[in-house]
Amino acid sequence: MSVRLSKEESEKQLDMRKETVKRVCLKKADMTGLISRVAVVLDVSGSMIEAFNSGMVQATLERLLPLAMAFDDDGSMEVWTFDHEFKRYPPITRGNFYNYIKDNKITARGGTYYSPVMSDVGVYFSKEEPADIPNYVIFVTDGDNADERATDNAIKYISHFPIFFQFVGIGNTRPNAFHYLRKLDDMNGRYVDNANFFSIESLADINIIDDAELYTKLLDEYPKWLSYPQVKQMIANGRNIAQTNKKQLKKLENLAKSDPTERGGFSKYSNALDIIADIVDILLDALG
DSSP states (O other): OOOOOOHHHHHHHHHHHHHHHHHHTTTTTTTTTTOEEEEEEOOOOOGGGGHTTTTHHHHHHHHHHHHHHHHHHSSEEEEESSSSEEEEEEEEEEOTTTHHHTTOOOOOBBBBOOOHHHHHHHIIIIIIIIOOOEEEEEEEEESOOOOOOHHHHHHHHHHSSSSEEEEESSSOOTSSSSSHHHTTTOSSSSSSSOOOEEEESSSSOOTTTHHHHHHHHHHHHHHHHHHSHHHHHHHHTTGGGHTTTHHHHHHHHHHHHHHHHHHHTHHHHHHHHHHHHHHHHHHHHHHH
């Protein structure tokens, strides 16, 4: 990684990267002039300790923030962290970005569970802060999750809301790495395809991937998602979608409040109960 820039130099770099994002957007359908909320979800599991200590996570945020500066409705980026739990942090902005990780005392420690934090993101954007605009979430992780079944459900429930997840695997580019995230494009049972994935050795190091290439990869599937008729309808109904999709929202709330480590401890039985619950939902839907 490069030497840490001064705050003034970093601010100039943010502005240059913002212009790069705009140039990338000009080449993509449905991206020119787009207003969209942007969020980042950061893995803080124990395996991320070195990434935090080396400054890689801080540098990663500084590469992602220009996306929000370019097309977020208020130029800020909402922030979540997760391990076996999750936490919301203040939005990152041009005014507070420079030592964001240090200032907010964000460290790594626990396991890797996706479903609670994803569900909380869904609840936040659909119920707590609804809006008639799309929501683009960058989900950064260095490892596979221990709650695949629950994450399957979270992704399916979230597909009924105008929220797109761009998963980014870092630190492991082997073909067999991130096996769960690699199968997202073929996942059945979703209202609409609402997720994409790519992996890279490091998001922070510009020598590995330059800004234009990075933003092109990050925005690869987002325009396609925006073009779906179902998504256009969800966006138009964004302020009221919590009322429209009460059942899916309730399930997201339950997942966000649950303890994934307890589910993992009884995975055989919890998976069976999940399957039974899915069957009941299907029957209830059929009965109207």
